[in-house]
Amino acid sequence: MVGESIVVRLVLCMSVLISLLLTSSAQTCKSQTFTNNKVFTSCSDLPHLSSYLHWTYNQSTGKLDLAFRHSQITAPDRWVAWAINPDNNLNSAMIGAQALVAISQSSGAPTVYTSSIASYSTQLAEGNISYAHSGLSATRENSEITIYAILTLPMGTTSLVHLWQDGPLSGSTPQIHNTSSSNLQAKQNLHLLSGSAPTPAPAPAGSNVPSLSNRINVAAIHVLTTLSVVACILY
Numbered sequence: 257m258v259g260e261s262i263v264v265r266l267v268l269c270m271s272v273l274i275s276l277l278l279t280s281s282a283q284t285c286k287s288q289t290f291t292n293n294k295v296f297t298s299c300s301d302l303p304h305l306s307s308y309l310h311w312t313y314n315q316s317t318g319k320l321d322l323a324f325r326h327s328q329i330t331a332p333d334r335w336v337a338w339a340i341n342p343d344n345n346l347n348s349a350m351i352g353a354q355a356l357v358a359i360s361q362s363s364g365a366p367t368v369y370t371s372s373i374a375s376y377s378t379q380l381a382e383g384n385i386s387y388a389h390s391g392l393s394a395t396r397e398n399s400e401i402t403i404y405a406i407l408t409l410p411m412g413t414t415s416l417v418h419l420w421q422d423g424p425l426s427g428s429t430p431q432i433h434n435t436s437s438s439n440l441q442a443k444q445n446l447h448l449l450s451g452s453a454p455t456p457a458p459a460p461a462g463s464n465v466p467s468l469s470n471r472i473n474v475a476a477i478h479v480l481t482t483l484s485v486v487a488c489i490l491y
């Protein structure tokens with residue numbers, strides 16, 4: 257009888273711990289679905305602008321099959337973009353970025369095209385990008401805009417610097433995006449193969465807010481884990 261209750265207690269403690277670990281690593285993107293029933297092998301909740309990236313990468317062909325989703329777009333007229341910086345330059349990621357741009361207007365489905373960004377004063381004019389691509393399309397469902405594409409990356413690519421953004425339109429022409437810190441920090445280094453949580457973009461000079469909040473999250477998980485272990489042992 258005594259042995260049995262210890263086993264029961266251990267099982268309970270283990271389930272508490274496991275559910276705690278699963279909760280702390282749960283990603284919103286894992287529950288997202290796509291209108292065309294497409295399934296991707298990896299996804300990541302991006303750290304800014306309510307955005308998510310889903311992808312399947314075949315390293316031997318260099319083909320990156322992706323869906324970029326930006327949620328919480330409330331304005332009927334809005335542009336949304338996802339881009340790669342081919343120079344792997346995280347600091348000034350926007351310059352040289354090879355972008356996929358969706359223009360969503362109150363009338364009809366979004367239009368989508370490619371744009372190569374040469375300067376900070378870009379209006380995201382349509383133009384060729386340096387990656388071969390296919391399947392470029394975009395959808396809008398309520399406040400969610402999703403861009404789909406298959407890009408061919410250079411041989412040997414295993415990670416990339418990517419960036420994402422949204423902004424207002426004048427007619428159908430993109431206008432400058434907000435320059436709040438979350439907009440300016442909407443970029444990171446993405447590890448294509450691991451599919452694990454990528455390292456967050458470093459905080460801009462003079463600001464330690466993101467790294468501090470990361471530390472608080474980690475500290476909170478440690479405190480919760482310790483408390484649940486103590487509770488399990490005591491009861």
Ligand SMILES: *[C@@H]1O[C@H](CO)[C@@H](O)[C@H](O)[C@H]1NC(C)=O
Pocket residue numbers: 314315316317
């Ligand atoms: C990658 O593409 C090659 C060529 O199409 C295919 O043979 C291989 O199975 C693919 N690998 C994966 C992991 O899908």
Ligand SMILES: *[C@@H]1O[C@H](CO)[C@@H](O)[C@H](O)[C@H]1NC(C)=O
Pocket residue numbers: 383384
């Ligand atoms: C874009 O690429 C296509 C096909 O390679 C080419 O015909 C076209 O001239 C290019 N457009 C620009 C603006 O460079």
Ligand SMILES: *[C@@H]1O[C@H](CO)[C@@H](O)[C@H](O)[C@H]1NC(C)=O
Pocket residue numbers: 434435436
């Ligand atoms: C820019 O972003 C900030 C922070 O999210 C917000 O308070 C502000 O209203 C935004 N400005 C515009 C013009 O959208």
